[in-house]
Amino acid sequence: xxxxxxxxxxxxxxxxxxxxxxxxxxxLIGYLPVGFPTLTDSIDAAVALVANGVDIIELGLPYSDPxxxxxxxxxxxxxxxxNGFKLRHGFEAIRAITAxxxxxVLVMTYWNPVLQYGVERFADDLRAAGGAGLITPDxxxxxxxxxxxxxxxxxxxxxxxxxxxxxxxxxVQAIEASRGFVYTVSTMGTxxxxxxxxxxxxxxxxRLRGVGCTSACVGLGISTPEQVREIxxxxxxxxxxxxxxxxxxxxxxxxxxRLALDLAAGANNIRPASAPR
Amino acid sequence: MSLRTQPGPYFGDFGxxxxxxxxxxxxxxxxxxxxxxxNDPAFAAALMTLHMNYSGRPSIITEVPRFAEYAGGAxxxxxxxxxxxxxxxxxxxxxxxxxxxxxxxxxRVIAETGAGQHGVATxxxxxxxxxxxxxxxxxxxxxxxxxxxxxxxxxGAEVVPVKTGSRTLKDAIxxxxxxxxxxxxxxxxIFGTVAGPHPFPAMVRDFQxxxxxxxxxxxxxxxxxxxxxxxxxxxxxxxxxxxxDAFLDDxxxxxxxxxxxxxxxxxxxxxxxxxxxxxxxxxxxxSMLLQDEDGQTVDSHSISAGLDYPGVGPEHAWLASIGRAxxxxxxxxxxxxxxxxxxxxxxxxxxxxxxxxLAGTLELGRALGPEATILVNLSGRGDKDMETAGRYFDLxxxxxEQS
Numbered sequence: 001x002x003x004x005x006x007x008x009x010x011x012x013x014x015x016x017x018x019x020x021x022x023x024x025x026x027x028l029i030g031y032l033p034v035g036f037p038t039l040t041d042s043i044d045a046a047v048a049l050v051a052n053g054v055d056i057i058e059l060g061l062p063y064s065d066p067x068x069x070x071x072x073x074x075x076x077x078x079x080x081x082x083n084g085f086k087l088r089h090g091f092e093a094i095r096a097i098t099a100x101x102x103x104x105v106l107v108m109t110y111w112n113p114v115l116q117y118g119v120e121r122f123a124d125d126l127r128a129a130g131g132a133g134l135i136t137p138d139x140x141x142x143x144x145x146x147x148x149x150x151x152x153x154x155x156x157x158x159x160x161x162x163x164x165x166x167x168x169x170x171x172v173q174a175i176e177a178s179r180g181f182v183y184t185v186s187t188m189g190t191x192x193x194x195x196x197x198x199x200x201x202x203x204x205x206x207r208l209r210g211v212g213c214t215s216a217c218v219g220l221g222i223s224t225p226e227q228v229r230e231i232x233x234x235x236x237x238x239x240x241x242x243x244x245x246x247x248x249x250x251x252x253x254x255x256x257x258r259l260a261l262d263l264a265a266g267a268n269n270i271r272p273a274s275a276p277r
Numbered sequence: 278m279s280l281r282t283q284p285g286p287y288f289g290d291f292g293x294x295x296x297x298x299x300x301x302x303x304x305x306x307x308x309x310x311x312x313x314x315x316n317d318p319a320f321a322a323a324l325m326t327l328h329m330n331y332s333g334r335p336s337i338i339t340e341v342p343r344f345a346e347y348a349g350g351a352x353x354x355x356x357x358x359x360x361x362x363x364x365x366x367x368x369x370x371x372x373x374x375x376x377x378x379x380x381x382x383x384x385r386v387i388a389e390t391g392a393g394q395h396g397v398a399t400x401x402x403x404x405x406x407x408x409x410x411x412x413x414x415x416x417x418x419x420x421x422x423x424x425x426x427x428x429x430x431x432x433g434a435e436v437v438p439v440k441t442g443s444r445t446l447k448d449a450i451x452x453x454x455x456x457x458x459x460x461x462x463x464x465x466x467i468f469g470t471v472a473g474p475h476p477f478p479a480m481v482r483d484f485q486x487x488x489x490x491x492x493x494x495x496x497x498x499x500x501x502x503x504x505x506x507x508x509x510x511x512x513x514x515x516x517x518x519x520x521x522d523a524f525l526d527d528x529x530x531x532x533x534x535x536x537x538x539x540x541x542x543x544x545x546x547x548x549x550x551x552x553x554x555x556x557x558x559x560x561x562x563x564s565m566l567l568q569d570e571d572g573q574t575v576d577s578h579s580i581s582a583g584l585d586y587p588g589v590g591p592e593h594a595w596l597a598s599i600g601r602a603x604x605x606x607x608x609x610x611x612x613x614x615x616x617x618x619x620x621x622x623x624x625x626x627x628x629x630x631x632x633x634x635l636a637g638t639l640e641l642g643r644a645l646g647p648e649a650t651i652l653v654n655l656s657g658r659g660d661k662d663m664e665t666a667g668r669y670f671d672l673x674x675x676x677x678e679q680s
Binding site: 137139161164166 | 299458
């Protein structure tokens, strides 16, 4: 039942990011929660993201106590839970999305659902469904031994977070533990659109580069093509979440598709194409 | 090996730090500063001065023979944390963490509260130390503990009613954590119980263990021997850890924690985390937890806002796992009838939270018999609960008349 070890294979997420960089842009990563407003709509919306230029999907699993999320994502995930979201719907959604589009699908989840499902079993089922790995907002590398070994065995990506408040030693730890990219938290806060992206994001990416990071994607507060363009001037990827969820809330799949197209315009042709870094 | 003063972050398989990376620096700073403070005689002296001259320590013990008649004649002694300034044990911890906040140099404090007792204690120390104070409280709790909301506001704190999730203590903790992530430069989180990420479980226990240290000596002075059992109610578990800690290395002293069983542990409406939960991660620590098969937190229910929490401190989960302490469920009805019994037999109105410990003690006394001595932590007074108690007993009396 276990997936054979394929150690040494290149992460499709890293590969996608490197390709976008070599083409003169950067990766656009779009977040949507599974099951909002319905399971079908969330699948269609994720497919629409990719069809309109999003490079990597971050699929959120709704959780009862999402401490890293602001009001927009809280409301959406609470509704998904009220509608009866179960973890198996997450795997169904990954299957349905990866059957239709080629983009890597990372799953964003708080830790307790994975723990209850069983870390090894979760890794096997995620791999079998076609998922690329996990983004774990409340799991720091210090507590991640089980996930490190399960993801090694199944060749899944591990995206840990780096924050403006992280010490240099912790940045090194995040880089060494991560596979795919390091989730660079743009500002001290929770998810949600902000008028300006904090200068802290640029400083943090520079600090990460200084200690050897080759794949840093910036998230939190990013909502416009201009912000995407600004961030991709110095980072490898830009992550948009709440703005997409709000578009889905207000205008359905069509509105998400339109916003994705706008955002993607900000992610391309930032500098001349070059050899992959 | 001593079971006392476990330093964390782990208590057996429980504890740890399951938090966003953004909070790690603040938790590291708090841990480092607390380690320094713990070994600084000036810090201990400043805290003791506040205990003696501000909150009224040592709290007394009171033997309650008329109440004990209903407990099989066992000797029952109450540790009177209800007599502390602000009305509960919560002030012990709030004073300690406020001193620590001052040491770190932060000017704003936040807190979560369920029954409002920790919120009131935090608002009180914020007033005393001149700190800006914001208290997160579930909207359901702001309604059932309206008196404490007024107290906090009078003390100058901002009270934020939390409208997400189940709108109770667990959601108040979520919002306090979100505030902390956003304002960690200026803000210290004065956490109210022995749960949460390291260093909170060990630190809050250390600030509360004075309860048991005093009581152990007081009971020895009164009776010439250690009690046969020590009892306390358990929500997050700070008053219970506070009175248990001093007795952990006394193998002949049995420890009993009473959890809120709400409508009964056989129903879905309870908060009996250790009795009915499974290991999991919530609010930064691995502990016991009420959850569904997907790891989603299940809403808890209790007539007592202070025990209405689906988690519990990791040290309790550990003490349960090694069999050092026993955790048993007490229903709303059992707690309310113990509340009325202590009021009528001894002239002491206990908090509904503490009434769970009293109800458990009635049963325990009958089991242990008249030779036994039981020390009960009376963690808070019932003034805040008069609206709930009034409604509960009026309904009951009306029903009784009709039947």
